[in-house]
Amino acid sequence: MQVLLRIRRYNPELRDKPWWGEYSLDNVAPHDTVLELLHRVKWTMDGSLSLRRSCAHGVCGSDAMRINGANALACKMLVSRLAKPGQQSLKIQVEPILGLPVLKDLIVDMEPFMEHYRSVLPYFINDSPAPANGRERLQSPEDRAIFDDTTKCILCAACTTSCPSFWANDKYVGPAAIVQAHRFIFDSRDEGAAQRLEVVGDTFGVWKCRTVFNCTNACPREIEITRAIGEVKHALTTKS
Amino acid sequence: MSKPQVHQFDAVIVGAGGAGLMAALHASKAIKVAVISKLYPTRSHTGTAQGGISAALANMEGETDSWEWHAYDTVKGSDYLADQDAVDVLCKEAIDAVIELEHMGLPFDRFPNGKISQRRFGGHTNNETGKPVHRACHAADRTGHMILQTLYQQCIKNQVNFYDEFQVVDLIRVGNEVRGIVAVELATGAFHIFHSKAVLFATGGWGRCWEVTSNAHSLTGDGAAICLRRGVPMEDMEFFQFHPTGIYKLGILITEGVRGEGGILLNADGERFMERYAPTIKDLASRDVVSRAIYLEIARGKGINGQNYVHLDVRPKTVNYYFEKDGESRRIDDAYIEAKLPDIADFTRTYLGIDPLKEPMPIQPTAHYAMGGIPTDVDGRVLLDTQGTTLDGMYAAGEVACVSVHGANRLGTNSLVDLVVFGRRSGKHMVEYCRHASLSPLPDGAADEVMAAFDRIRTHNGNTKPHVLRQKMQKAMTANVGVFRTAELLQNAQGILAQLQQEFQDVTIDDKGKRFNTDLLEAWELGCLLDLAEVTAVSALARTESRGGHARDDYPERDDANWLQHTFCLRTADGRYELSYKPVTIGRYQPKKRVY
Ligand SMILES: Cc1cc2nc3c(=O)[nH]c(=O)nc-3n(C[C@H](O)[C@H](O)[C@H](O)COP(=O)(O)OP(=O)(O)OC[C@H]3O[C@@H](n4cnc5c(N)ncnc54)[C@H](O)[C@@H]3O)c2cc1C
Ligand code: FES
Numbered sequence: 001m002q003v004l005l006r007i008r009r010y011n012p013e014l015r016d017k018p019w020w021g022e023y024s025l026d027n028v029a030p031h032d033t034v035l036e037l038l039h040r041v042k043w044t045m046d047g048s049l050s051l052r053r054s055c056a057h058g059v060c061g062s063d064a065m066r067i068n069g070a071n072a073l074a075c076k077m078l079v080s081r082l083a084k085p086g087q088q089s090l091k092i093q094v095e096p097i098l099g100l101p102v103l104k105d106l107i108v109d110m111e112p113f114m115e116h117y118r119s120v121l122p123y124f125i126n127d128s129p130a131p132a133n134g135r136e137r138l139q140s141p142e143d144r145a146i147f148d149d150t151t152k153c154i155l156c157a158a159c160t161t162s163c164p165s166f167w168a169n170d171k172y173v174g175p176a177a178i179v180q181a182h183r184f185i186f187d188s189r190d191e192g193a194a195q196r197l198e199v200v201g202d203t204f205g206v207w208k209c210r211t212v213f214n215c216t217n218a219c220p221r222e223i224e225i226t227r228a229i230g231e232v233k234h235a236l237t238t239k240s
Numbered sequence: 241m242s243k244p245q246v247h248q249f250d251a252v253i254v255g256a257g258g259a260g261l262m263a264a265l266h267a268s269k270a271i272k273v274a275v276i277s278k279l280y281p282t283r284s285h286t287g288t289a290q291g292g293i294s295a296a297l298a299n300m301e302g303e304t305d306s307w308e309w310h311a312y313d314t315v316k317g318s319d320y321l322a323d324q325d326a327v328d329v330l331c332k333e334a335i336d337a338v339i340e341l342e343h344m345g346l347p348f349d350r351f352p353n354g355k356i357s358q359r360r361f362g363g364h365t366n367n368e369t370g371k372p373v374h375r376a377c378h379a380a381d382r383t384g385h386m387i388l389q390t391l392y393q394q395c396i397k398n399q400v401n402f403y404d405e406f407q408v409v410d411l412i413r414v415g416n417e418v419r420g421i422v423a424v425e426l427a428t429g430a431f432h433i434f435h436s437k438a439v440l441f442a443t444g445g446w447g448r449c450w451e452v453t454s455n456a457h458s459l460t461g462d463g464a465a466i467c468l469r470r471g472v473p474m475e476d477m478e479f480f481q482f483h484p485t486g487i488y489k490l491g492i493l494i495t496e497g498v499r500g501e502g503g504i505l506l507n508a509d510g511e512r513f514m515e516r517y518a519p520t521i522k523d524l525a526s527r528d529v530v531s532r533a534i535y536l537e538i539a540r541g542k543g544i545n546g547q548n549y550v551h552l553d554v555r556p557k558t559v560n561y562y563f564e565k566d567g568e569s570r571r572i573d574d575a576y577i578e579a580k581l582p583d584i585a586d587f588t589r590t591y592l593g594i595d596p597l598k599e600p601m602p603i604q605p606t607a608h609y610a611m612g613g614i615p616t617d618v619d620g621r622v623l624l625d626t627q628g629t630t631l632d633g634m635y636a637a638g639e640v641a642c643v644s645v646h647g648a649n650r651l652g653t654n655s656l657v658d659l660v661v662f663g664r665r666s667g668k669h670m671v672e673y674c675r676h677a678s679l680s681p682l683p684d685g686a687a688d689e690v691m692a693a694f695d696r697i698r699t700h701n702g703n704t705k706p707h708v709l710r711q712k713m714q715k716a717m718t719a720n721v722g723v724f725r726t727a728e729l730l731q732n733a734q735g736i737l738a739q740l741q742q743e744f745q746d747v748t749i750d751d752k753g754k755r756f757n758t759d760l761l762e763a764w765e766l767g768c769l770l771d772l773a774e775v776t777a778v779s780a781l782a783r784t785e786s787r788g789g790h791a792r793d794d795y796p797e798r799d800d801a802n803w804l805q806h807t808f809c810l811r812t813a814d815g816r817y818e819l820s821y822k823p824v825t826i827g828r829y830q831p832k833k834r835v836y
Contacts, residue, residue, distance in 0.1 A: 013753040031591070043707035047750030047759035052283075054456040057492045057587060059385065060283040076590060103427060104756045110280065123393035124345020135297075136342040138354030144347065151347050151379070151386065155282050187347065222586075 001088050003028045003079065005037055007049065008095040010102050018102070021046070030080035034067055034094065038074060038106075051106040058220055061156030065106050066095040071158040071218040097161035099170060113157050116173040120181040120199050125192030143188040150183040150228050152221040159215035159225055165208045172208040173200065175215035175225045182228040185235060193235075201236045209233075244422065244431040244687045249274045249401075250674040252421055252434045254408045254463060255442035256281035258289075258384070258656060259638025261391035262663030263440055263620075263670070268400045270671040274434060275400055276423055278407040278458065278761075281392050285444055285456045286659065289384020290583065291497035292359060292376030293341075293656035295334035299355040300374035307331040308828075309367040310375065314654060315829045317363045317526045318647025319788035319798065321476070321806070324827030329618050330645045330654070330661055337660040338377050346390040348379050349580075359580075360500040363526040363651045363836070370520045372500075376653045381495055381583045387656060406432065407761055408462065410690040411439065411470045411634075412682065416624065418633040419680055422687040424694070424761070429754030431687050437677045438670045440635040441467065441614060442663065449773045450607035450722070451714040454486055454493035463640045465768030467614050468775065472622060472631060473810040473820075475642040476612035477772070478780035479789045481650055482723050484530035486606025488549040492587055494603060496652040498552060499523045501580055502559035502572060505534070506551045506600065507542035512562065513550075518836035525836035528649040528789045531605040535723050544602065551600035554581070558600075605723055611650055611789060612779075613642040615808065620666025626808050626822035633677060637666040644806060647824075648788020697763050702746035706763040709740055709747065713766075713773055716740075721777055726794045730781040737774045744770060771811075778817045779807045800831050 003025045010018040023041045035053055042049045051074070052062040058076035067077050074094070083090050100108040131137060153176065160166050160174030181200050185193045200206050206229055215225040249272050253260050256277035264275045277284070298305040310331040315322050342348060342356060349357035358374040366373045379386040395402070403423070410422040412433070420435040443463030447455025468474055484505075485494040499505070505523050507513045517533040518525035525533075538548050553559075560571045574597050578585060581596075588594045588601050614636040615623040622634040638659045645658060713736075720733035744767060751759035785799035786792045805821040812818055 011753065011755065013755055031593075042759070043705070047705075048753065048757075050751075050756045050758050054279055054283050054458045055285065055288050056457060057288070057490075058590070059288050059382075059583070060279075060285075060456065062279070062283050078590070107756055118396055121397075123397040124390070125397075126343075126345070130343050134336070134339065136339055136348075136356050139350050140354050141350045141352060141357075144350045147347070148380075151389075152382065154287070154385070155280075183347075184345075187345070190345065 001028050001083065001090060002026055003037060004091045005041060006091065006093045007041070007105070009105050011048065011104050028079055030078065030083065032079050033075050034077045034079070034092065035063060035075040037092070038094070050104045059154060061154035064097050064156040064158040064161070066097055068093055071097060071162040073156060073158065073220045076220050097157060099161045099167050100157070110157065112170060113160060113176070116177040117155065117180060119173060120177045121192055121196050122180040122184070124184065124190055126189055127191065137189050139188055147183050147186040149223050150179045152223050153179045153183070154221060156220060158218040158220060162214040162218040164212055164214065165210055169208070171204045173205055175209070175229065178206055178229050178232055179223060179225055182232055185232065197236055197239060200232055206233050206236065242430070244433045246433045246435055246682070247274065248679070249434060249436045251438040251440065251670045252276060252436045253440045253442060254421060255284070255444060255638065256402070257284035257286035257442060257444055257638060258387050258391060258659035259663035260440070260442035261388070261395055262660050263442060263637060263667035264400050265391065265394055265398060266664050266667030267670050268398060271674045273401060274403055276403045276406045276408055276434065278405065278426070280404050281402065282388060284388060285459055287385045287388040288456070289387070289656055290381040290493065290495035291500065292361060292378035292383050292653045293338060293387070294361065294364060294375045294653035295338040295377060295657065296331065296375060297335060297338065297356060297358065297377065299351055299358050301351070301353065303374055305373055305375060307335060309365070309373070310334065312367055312829055313364050314645065314651055316834060317649055317651035319649055319834055320804065320831040321647030321787060321824055322645050323643070323825040324829060325825050326618050326643045326645045328827065330657055333661045334657045337657065337664065341387065341390060341660065344390050344394050346379070346386050348377055359497055360524060361652045362496045362499065362524045362530070364653070365521065372521055372524050376497070376500065378497065380579070381497055381581045384656060408466070409694070409764065410687070411466050412686045413470045413631070414680065414683055416629070416632055417680060418631060419682055422690050426756055426761070429757055431691055433682065433687055435679065435682050437674045437679050438633045438635060440620065440637060440666055440670060441640055442636070442638045443640045445610040445639040446769060446772050447607045449713065449717050449769050449776070451718040452486060452489070452491040452604070453607040454483060454491055455607065460765035461768050461772045462765065463636070464613055465771045467622070468771055468811055471810070472614060472624060473808040474612060474775050475615040476644060476779070476807050477776045477809055478783050478807060479611035479648045480607065480776065481527055481609040481611060481789050482531045482605040483527055483608035484534055484605050485552050485603040487587065487591060488602035488604050490591055491606040492591060493606065493608065494552060494584055494601060498554050498581060498584060501554065501577070502563060503552055503554035504558055504562055505530070506553055507537045508544050509542060513537050513542070521836045526649055526651065528791070529836060531723050532791060534605055549602045549604045552603045553600035554596050555598065555600070609650055609655060610639055611642070611646040611648065613640045616641045616643055618643060618665060619669040620662055621669065626820050633673065635666045635670060637662045648790060694760065694764065697747060697749065698752060698757070698760050700746070700748050702748040704743050704746040704748055706747050706749065706766045709743055710766050710769070713737065713740055713770060717773055721780060724791050724793050725780055726792060727781060730777055733777040734774070734781065737770065737777060741770055741774070775809050775817065779809050779819070782819050783807065804831065
């Protein structure tokens with residue numbers, strides 16, 4: 001099929017303001033990914049188009065972008081999911097994710113996002129001595145299952161940058177950071193829950209969430225983010 | 241050209257995958273360390289590792305295991321090319337390395353008794369019965385993701401210094417000593433010099449030399465190519481692993497864990513053909529054996545619908561049928577597969593529209609893992625020759641390094657072990673080294689050569705697009721330096737690669753700017769791939785035998801009398817390749833015929 005790819009371009013070395021680049025691509029197959037289309041533009045039409053990507057199969061989290069108005073990983077978004085059955089020509093619009101400063105084309109400054117991530121103490125805390133036999137700490141499969149969903153996060157920022165509360169106020173830690181906090185708060189081996197709950201219970205924490213579900217819809221790892229946020233809210237209310 | 245900014249550290253670690261981060265955690269406790277990575281650390285390819293990390297924990301109720309069995313399997317898997325002293329280190333230290341990861345919080349799956357869950361994997365056996373053993377510790381099918389996340393989290397906790405999105409492009413070497421590296425800051429295009437006593441390369445592999453690969457776009461062998469250019473030989477480059485089960489055409493990996501959980505390979509007749517190639521462990525034979533079997537099936541017309549693929553079937557109905565046939569009491573159901581292999585199910589649903597619970601998956605071998613690379617000893621110290629001369633202050637670990645523990649064919653799960661065991665050892669050894677070494681001065685104009693090379697690519701006006709050259713290289717490597725090789729194919733590859741090296745001189749890019757000039761960096765990476773492709777073809781042509789991942793149709797037998805040795809391939813100042821050889825270190829296990 002025929003695809004018209006509209007890409008939001010920005011390069012302050014060339015122009016002060018962003019512009020739309022339009023690229024017409026023939027022979028696009030339904031199973032092509034948006035990343036493949038972007039590569040076609042970059043490799044055969046305009047090498048200056050800049051984006052982040054690495055794994056090309058949805059696990060490294062490099063290429064979250066706004067595709068036809070919704071956040072997704074370009075490498076996981078197939079053309080067939082954007083087209084109607086039998087459609088022969090198609091317009092696809094690609095923009096950088098919203099709410100983080102754009103540096104060039106589809107590349108945004110991830111630092112504000114990473115700062116929120118680091119603020120929730122996203123690491124295992126347990127200062128008790130490890131088992132004397134030198135082996136692993138034990139954990140039942142049931143206890144392990146409680147936080148399984150939130151271990152899947154790849155820090156792609158698709159959730160946080162689809163959240164109206166984050167757009168409204170970038171001090172909000174955002175869904176991704178709460179997902180990370182959840183992963184540790186509900187790990188039976190971890191001892192840092194109190195500290196973390198303090199961070200996410202702050203004015204810029206979970207209470208900024210208005211349960212819009214954008215984050216859950218945007219997550220390429222299908223993490224039930226809104227539910228995880230709800231569980232953290234619940235942990236906060238039962239604690240106090 | 242503006243002058244590069246200079247930073248000083250005791251040690252610089254290049255690469256933030258499993259190997260780099262493990263080294264960083266251990267080194268940064270005692271010395272001043274910078275971790276430099278062209279990707280955000282959590283984007284590193286370690287995060288895509290699926291199936292597991294082996295250690296002889298013997299957590300499976302009613303099973304025994306020992307690190308010596310793990311060592312034997314590794315040596316046998318390597319087709320006796322691994323150095324057995326190094327393999328002992330790998331398998332012995334695997335046990336407390338995995339425990340260390342658990343203590344860092346890694347969320348492994350659990351057995352009902354609360355211990356780390358383990359699954360079967362290709363080539364890992366009970367040495368007495370020859371039957372598969374549960375040795376691969378895992379977190380569903382995202383074990384690498386959990387390792388990468390856990391190590392990165394601990395680095396945050398320990399306030400490790402990161403330089404994210406800095407790409408290292410040269411090594412500063414004076415005589416037999418390193419003095420630091422040169423890097424480009426992606427956001428600005430500015431050059432930086434990191435002046436240090438020690439440097440560790442943990443930059444991962446170079447699967448992007450081939451057309452169909454499980455490897456990320458970023459796996460372009462930068463660290464290995466930089467070393468080659470600075471006079472370090474490459475060891476055993478002819479041994480590159482083709483993983484048997486990549487998604488047809490796409491190359492995306494389907495973990496061996498699928499077969500570990502009971503999945504079966506079937507040809508066009510619906511025959512479980514591995515029964516013929518490996519009667520004892522069948523579908524769980526070593527990867528080289530299974531990849532060749534798939535090729536042979538396809539060659540004799542048994543590909544599905546006459547195409548270049550076979551089926552991998554993990555439908556519970558199929559799995560249970562073969563469990564019963566093999567006299568195993570275990571049975572599985574849909575929920576089990578969803579819980580144990582969620583990402584695999586997601587990949588095939590997303591990219592193929594195939595539900596693995598309802599249909600078999602189309603698979604073909606995919607270029608996967610570099611057994612060879614920068615030669616090191618068991619402490620990660622880089623070797624300059626077959627005599628063991630070290631390049632002082634220089635270390636390598638992870639996939640880019642060749643210790644050698646994987647020999648001619650790596651066993652599944654042993655790369656993740658390699659990362660944590662040798663990443664840790666390198667980190668610790670660098671601390672020792674830095675305590676005694678002093679910071680030697682930087683040579684004048686340390687960055688000039690590479691800055692000029694970059695400027696040349698950026699400003700050159702010719703007609704050759706990097707993408708076109710890359711495609712030609714990948715096609716040539718797949719066709720000529722793949723699962724089966726002959727002298728004719730390899731000579732053909734050498735001819736094409738030499739031609740492409742010529743054309744590379746004319747490479748021209750569109751982006752003439754500085755900021756995030758990925759056009760420029762991709763062109764430079766292509767140069768790295770071309771260099772490594774050449775070394776691979778040269779090393780492969782010289783080795784006139786078949787061993788592990790290197791299968792020569794014109795020399796189908798393993799030849800221990802002449803070839804029980806490691807290849808060292810050096811590029812001389814005038815661009816020729818020089819080969820020399822180093823005997824394999826044999827320990828408890830004398831080479832014998834390899835049957836599965
Ligand atoms: C799909 C897949 C599944 C796998 N599954 C398993 C498994 O189940 N078990 C197993 O044992 N092994 C597995 N492997 C193999 C294993 O994952 C890799 O060999 C291993 O993760 C490599 O780790 P590393 O630390 O050496 O490098 P990587 O994780 O690849 O990291 C390389 C790092 O170097 C950086 N870098 C590279 N070049 C430069 C440069 N020029 N400048 C600055 N930084 C640079 C990158 O940014 C990155 O941080 C799998 C591999 C693949 C592809
Ligand atoms: S490139 Fe890795 S998630 Fe898309």
